Amino acid sequence: MSLADFQPSADSPEAVEAEVLQLITDLRDAARDARVLADRFADVLRGTVEEYCVEFEQRADHLLARLERTR
Secondary structure (H helix, E strand, C coil), X not given: CCXXXXXXXXXXXXXXXXXXXXXXXXXXXXXXXXXXXXXHHXXXXXXXXXXXXXXXXXXXXXXXXXXXXXX
């Protein structure tokens, strides 16, 4: 039997270590994916807030000008 044919049992230290390493890899991948998703969401949110701010500032400026004309 060669080393490549060796299949550690489910309770062997090698099997547990392999699972731990896989978990670490999966957690790193998930964290990276979450950061990318959070960055994209933050960009969309910033853009939306900016659009609303511009819209409401324009409306407020227009209403203030009208209010001043009526005085």
